[in-house]
Amino acid sequence: MATTLPWNFFTENHEITCSIILSTIVAFLTYLVIPSFFPALLNAGLKGKDLGKLEKPVIPEAVGVICGMAYLVTLTLFVPIEFDVISQWLVSYLGGLLAICWMILLGFLDDVLNLKWRHKLWIPTIASLPLLIVHYMYIERTIVVLPPMPDFFENIVVQIVSNFIPGFVYSNTVDLGLLFYIYIGMLAVFCTNSINIYAGINGLEVGQSLVIAGSIITFNLAHLNVVKVSAYMHLSLHFMIPFFMISLVLFSYNKYPAEVFVGDTFCYFAGMTFAVVGIIGHMSKTLLLFFIPQIFNFLFSVPQLFKIVNCPRHRLPKLNTETGLMENSYTDKFKLSGGGLRGMLRKIIVTVFRVTGLIKVREAGEDMVECTNFTLINLALIWLGPTNEKNLARFLIVLQIVASLLAFGIRSDGYGLAGLIYQK
Amino acid sequence: MATTLPWNFFTENHEITCSIILSTIVAFLTYLVIPSFFPALLNAGLKGKDLGKLEKPVIPEAVGVICGMAYLVTLTLFVPIEFDVISQWLVSYLGGLLAICWMILLGFLDDVLNLKWRHKLWIPTIASLPLLIVHYMYIERTIVVLPPMPDFFENIVVQIVSNFIPGFVYSNTVDLGLLFYIYIGMLAVFCTNSINIYAGINGLEVGQSLVIAGSIITFNLAHLNVVKVSAYMHLSLHFMIPFFMISLVLFSYNKYPAEVFVGDTFCYFAGMTFAVVGIIGHMSKTLLLFFIPQIFNFLFSVPQLFKIVNCPRHRLPKLNTETGLMENSYTDKFKLSGGGLRGMLRKIIVTVFRVTGLIKVREAGEDMVECTNFTLINLALIWLGPTNEKNLARFLIVLQIVASLLAFGIRSDGYGLAGLIYQK
Numbered sequence: 014m015a016t017t018l019p020w021n022f023f024t025e026n027h028e029i030t031c032s033i034i035l036s037t038i039v040a041f042l043t044y045l046v047i048p049s050f051f052p053a054l055l056n057a058g059l060k061g062k063d064l065g066k067l068e069k070p071v072i073p074e075a076v077g078v079i080c081g082m083a084y085l086v087t088l089t090l091f092v093p094i095e096f097d098v099i100s101q102w103l104v105s106y107l108g109g110l111l112a113i114c115w116m117i118l119l120g121f122l123d124d125v126l127n128l129k130w131r132h133k134l135w136i137p138t139i140a141s142l143p144l145l146i147v148h149y150m151y152i153e154r155t156i157v158v159l160p161p162m163p164d165f166f167e168n169i170v171v172q173i174v175s176n177f178i179p180g181f182v183y184s185n186t187v188d189l190g191l192l193f194y195i196y197i198g199m200l201a202v203f204c205t206n207s208i209n210i211y212a213g214i215n216g217l218e219v220g221q222s223l224v225i226a227g228s229i230i231t232f233n234l235a236h237l238n239v240v241k242v243s244a245y246m247h248l249s250l251h252f253m254i255p256f257f258m259i260s261l262v263l264f265s266y267n268k269y270p271a272e273v274f275v276g277d278t279f280c281y282f283a284g285m286t287f288a289v290v291g292i293i294g295h296m297s298k299t300l301l302l303f304f305i306p307q308i309f310n311f312l313f314s315v316p317q318l319f320k321i322v323n324c325p326r327h328r329l330p331k332l333n334t335e336t337g338l339m340e341n342s343y344t345d346k347f348k349l350s351g352g353g354l355r356g357m358l359r360k361i362i363v364t365v366f367r368v369t370g371l372i373k374v375r376e377a378g379e380d381m382v383e384c385t386n387f388t389l390i391n392l393a394l395i396w397l398g399p400t401n402e403k404n405l406a407r408f409l410i411v412l413q414i415v416a417s418l419l420a421f422g423i424r425s426d427g428y429g430l431a432g433l434i435y436q437k
Numbered sequence: 438m439a440t441t442l443p444w445n446f447f448t449e450n451h452e453i454t455c456s457i458i459l460s461t462i463v464a465f466l467t468y469l470v471i472p473s474f475f476p477a478l479l480n481a482g483l484k485g486k487d488l489g490k491l492e493k494p495v496i497p498e499a500v501g502v503i504c505g506m507a508y509l510v511t512l513t514l515f516v517p518i519e520f521d522v523i524s525q526w527l528v529s530y531l532g533g534l535l536a537i538c539w540m541i542l543l544g545f546l547d548d549v550l551n552l553k554w555r556h557k558l559w560i561p562t563i564a565s566l567p568l569l570i571v572h573y574m575y576i577e578r579t580i581v582v583l584p585p586m587p588d589f590f591e592n593i594v595v596q597i598v599s600n601f602i603p604g605f606v607y608s609n610t611v612d613l614g615l616l617f618y619i620y621i622g623m624l625a626v627f628c629t630n631s632i633n634i635y636a637g638i639n640g641l642e643v644g645q646s647l648v649i650a651g652s653i654i655t656f657n658l659a660h661l662n663v664v665k666v667s668a669y670m671h672l673s674l675h676f677m678i679p680f681f682m683i684s685l686v687l688f689s690y691n692k693y694p695a696e697v698f699v700g701d702t703f704c705y706f707a708g709m710t711f712a713v714v715g716i717i718g719h720m721s722k723t724l725l726l727f728f729i730p731q732i733f734n735f736l737f738s739v740p741q742l743f744k745i746v747n748c749p750r751h752r753l754p755k756l757n758t759e760t761g762l763m764e765n766s767y768t769d770k771f772k773l774s775g776g777g778l779r780g781m782l783r784k785i786i787v788t789v790f791r792v793t794g795l796i797k798v799r800e801a802g803e804d805m806v807e808c809t810n811f812t813l814i815n816l817a818l819i820w821l822g823p824t825n826e827k828n829l830a831r832f833l834i835v836l837q838i839v840a841s842l843l844a845f846g847i848r849s850d851g852y853g854l855a856g857l858i859y860q861k
Contacts, residue, residue, distance in 0.1 A: 053550040058482050078546065082560075085539060089566045096570070107531040107567060111538060115509060118542040122502065125549055126477040136506075142513045143531060146520070 026237070028098040032251055035094065036087055036258035043083040044262045047273070050079055059124060061274050065215065065332055065339065065402045072272060075124040077279025080263045081117035084282070085110065087255040102248050102293075108147040109252060109289040113282065115140040116205065120281030134202060140285065141201035144292045145194050197292055200300075204291075205284030207307035209277060210314060211389060213329040214339075215402055216268035218275050219260055220410040221306070222283040226257045228303045228417040229290060232424070242295065249294035256286050269403040302420035306413050310389040313371065316362050317387045321355060323347045328386035330394055330405070338399035341373065341391050346381040370395070450661070452522040456675055459518065460511055460682035467507040468686045471697070474503055483548060485698050489639065489756055489763065489826045496696060499548040501703025504687045505541035508706070509534065511679040526672050526717075532571040533676060533713040537706065539564040540629065544705030558626060564709065565625035568716045569618050621716055624724075628715075629708030631731035633701060634738060635813060637753040638763075639826055640692035642699050643684050644834040645730070646707040650681040652727045652841040653714060656848070666719065673718035680710050693827040726844035730837050734813040737795065740786050741811045745779060747771045752810035754818055754829070762823035765797065765815050770805040794819070 023030045054060065054073040061074045088110055092099045099106055119136050122128060212218045230253050233246040260283070266273045291300035301308065317324040323344040330339040349360055363384060366372045373395055374384040385391045393408055394400065400408070447454045478484065478497040485498045512534055516523050523530055543560050546552060636642045654677050657670040684707070690697045715724035725732065741748040747768040754763040773784055787808060790796045797819055798808040809815045817832055818824065824832070 050550070053552075057549045057551075059549070082542075082546075086563055089563055092570050093566065096573075103528055103570070104531065107528065107535055110567075111531055111535045114535060114538045114542060118506075118538060118545065121542065121545065121549075122506075125481045125483070125545075126474070127481075128477075139510055139513055142517065143534075146516050146527070149520075 026247075028095045028247070029250055029254070031095055032091060032254045033258075035091055036255040039083050039087045039090075039255065040258040040262045043080060043259055044265070047076060047079055047262070047266060050076070051273075057125075059276070063215070063271060063274075064329070066270065067332070067334060067337060072274060074274040075121060075276030075278050076263065076266065076273040077275040077277075077282055078117060078121045078124070080259045080275075081113075081120075081278060081282045084255055084259050084286075085114055085117070087259070088252070091251065091255075098247075099251070102244070105147050105248060105293040106251075108143040109293050111143045112140050112201070112289055113285050116281045116285035117278060120276065120278035123281070124276040124278050133206070137202045137205050137281075137285070138198045141198050141288065141292075144201070144289060145197055148197065148292055149194075197297070200291060200297055201285060201288040203311075204288040204300075204304070205281045207304065207311050208284045209280040211307050211310045212280060213327075214390060214406045214409070215271040216264060216406045217390075217409055218280055218283070219264040219267050220406060221413050222279075222287075223257065223260050223264060224410060224413040224417055225287060225303045226253050226260065228420065229253050229287070229296075229300070230257060232296070232299060232421075233294075245294045245296065249290045249296065252286060252290050252294075256283070269406055299420075299424055302423055303417055305416040305420060306389060306409075313387050313389060313392070315387075316359075317344075321358050322362060322384075322387065325386070328388050328391070330390055332402075333399060336399060338401050339394060339405050340399045341385040341394045343375070343383045343385055346377040346383050348380060349382050350380070452519045452671070453674055453678070455519055456515060456678045457682075459515055460679040463507050463511045463514075463679065464682040464686045467504060467683055468689070471500060471503055471686070471690060474500070475697075481549075483700070487639070487695060487698075488753070490694065491756070491758060491761060496698060498698040499545060499700030499702050500687065500690065500697040501699040501701075501706055502541060502545045502548070504683045504699075505537075505544075505702060505706045508679055508683050508710075509538055509541070511683070512676070515675065515679075522671075523675070526668070529571050529672060529717040530675075532567040533717050535567045536564050536625070536713055537709050540705045540709035541702060544700065544702035547701040547705070557630070561626045561629050561705075561709070562622045565622050565712060565716075568625070568713060569621055572621065572716055573618075621721070624715060624721055625709060625712040627735075628712040628724075628728070629705045631728060631735050632708045633704040635731050635734045636704060637751075638814060638830050638833070639695040640688060640830045641814075641833055642704055642707070643688040643691050644830065645837050646703075646711075647681065647684050647688060648834060648837040648841055649711060649727045650677050650684065652844065653677050653711070653720075653724070654681060656720070656723060656845075657718075669718045669720065673714045673720065676710060676714050676718075680707070693830055723844075723848055726847055727841055729840040729844060730813060730833075737811050737813060737816070740783075741768075745782050746786060746808075746811065749810070752812050752815070754814055756826075757823060760823060762825055763818060763829050764823045765809040765818045767799070767807040767809055770801040770807050772804060773806050774804070 051073045054075065055071075059074045060071050062069045062071055088106075092103075092106070116137065119128075119133075119140065123133065208218060208222065211221065229249060233250045233253065236242050236246045237250075239246075263273075263275060263279065267275050287300060287304075291297040314328075316322045317328070323346075325342075325345055327342070329342060331342045332338075333340050347359075348356075349363060350356070363372070363374060363382075366387070367374050367384070371392055372384045372387065374382050377383045385395060389412075390405070390409065393405060393412070397405070397408060475497045478499065479495075483498045484495050486493045486495055512530075516527075516530070540561065543552075543557075543564065547557065632642060632646065635645065653673060657674045657677065660666050660670045661674075663670075687697075687699060687703065691699050711724060711728075715721040738752075740746045741752070747770075749766075749769055751766070753766060755766045756762075757764050771783075772780075773787060774780070787796070787798060787806075790811070791798050791808070795816060796808045796811065798806050801807045809819065813836075814829070814833065817829060817836070821829070821832060
């Protein structure tokens, strides 16, 4: 019966209860200890101006590293406490922890030294190698299930392909081999960087991570009794519950008006934690469903990231100092009718985006135009009009929740969100 | 035959050859890449004055973190390359790597934020938890072999103890249980901190680490064909060879006259790497033999660390700006005939150390004295007299080598250093 589920649940799954208790204790201690690091952080030059406020206060940066340490402590302490549970997955657990620890180190290095892009891209790939190894050892098969095809369509495909490959038989699984490992390596790079570029407003980095983590936890709980994946769901929960609790603490400091910035450290830490869960929890496709806003923001940004459309140094919304509201930021002026392939591409992209309402374009004299920057935050401002920072962040976090609900809808093949409520 | 050993050795142990080649490549790339980090390090305030030089140049600090990253990359890349070899030890390997990665993060945090002592002490303990777990899983027994006792003595002991514990039988093994885990946890704390306090002269931190690493490698090679420990020796080599090569690169930048400081990052990184090897290589007692100078320096420092004898902020030798030579540094003035237990202790310690020639004491008027600081570096200066920094560092590194030879002498129970040359 659904009403008696909570109590039964906590007694039957004592290791999850234990994880919740331990995470809560560490999170509470982290909450108390964070302010004591402010002087050291400011002193080390780890500080930033909050450009979204009228008085532009200087606040500590890179506070994510403290939360990262707290997270590592929690996950390590958890092993001896629930040794019988963890020992069966010890390789996955240690591999995941190693990848996360490595990423926190890299993120903090980036905050301190401002690493170059070329370093930022290849290091997550190497950091995720331990995970690939774990995956390789315990799965070996790199088979991906394709959606079933209608019979008549399958016949056509088989007929065509068998002209080239004699004896070809269509099956709805494909062994991706090496490609699969490249996919997993790229997952880590994508997760870390997509959170990093969808940021810049008080509470947004942590807020989106909380929603994603909450969605994963919900998904895990819903599938906890599905025999085939039960072990993966448990493993994923042990990574996600402490992450959720500790991020909640960080959110309380980072939400509008922010007392701290979370730094690249947090974005990398969060991204890698999600990638780890996706890989060792064998739910990378589901994970990507929870990243819909990030994927949209990334794809939307591509024309600027690849310099097809002018890309200013900062693409964050601008504070109107008179009204105190956030407004769209614009690119530098550019000629819409530029020549060459790049010019043509630019014209097509700007026209399509303008027609679909993704950007606003305004004339800037002398045949020049400028348009709003290609980010989800700017798009939200087009929808909302000038808004204060608090409501803008709130809107974007609600959007993330809506996207997660949508993801559950897509994923609800019998035991999606429905399973959580009705199963058992 | 001893003369044909090298070539056979490299073909028979292809994974060691592979480790050497990979380490050499990464070390070479690290050598090239280190200077490109100088501007970012200086810019981030990670810089220090070299007080041992007349012109007190400002040079980049915390360069150890780059070497630490290079080390992690090497050890990770090694897994897929020699998967068949590593997969059998994967848990130990990942656990060790996790502890090291964590320690590099902590060291770098310390360099940037100047952590407090209370954090520095408990974090290595937690960072070594993964190792304890690995040890627990694969050994379970925590039995230590005691030296055999003469029969008549054994009889006396048994008679006495059996009065308290009925049925007591003396065996020359003792199950230390929890105590053993405390010992291992303390090993990590000791290794990291003992290198950290035996430092402050160009090249000394890296130099001593190179000698210790070299000694461990020699020990491992000597025991490579001893069936009972062969696997541990291999595992240890895979941690030590890359460490040695990358430290060699760092040494080339840090040796007199230093272009960089290695930072706490390196001391922590080196210390934890040694602790990892001691634990997962099951050679913690041998490891401690290679730490004789560090143990001496630590014990020698205890009266100052515990504030029984006056402890100035810096205990490094002083540069005589006229001669350009390093000279002994002294404590602040204090009364030798202070009252109370502490005063008595102080008088005994200072008198014993003075008589044994460990310190020099000089009168400072009004019943006050001052004495040379209680460090091995100051002791070396008492022996050598005023010396330039280069020769002082060289002397201390030679001392470390002598200590290692002594350790091999102690350890040579049939297959010590002799085994390397004669066995096979």
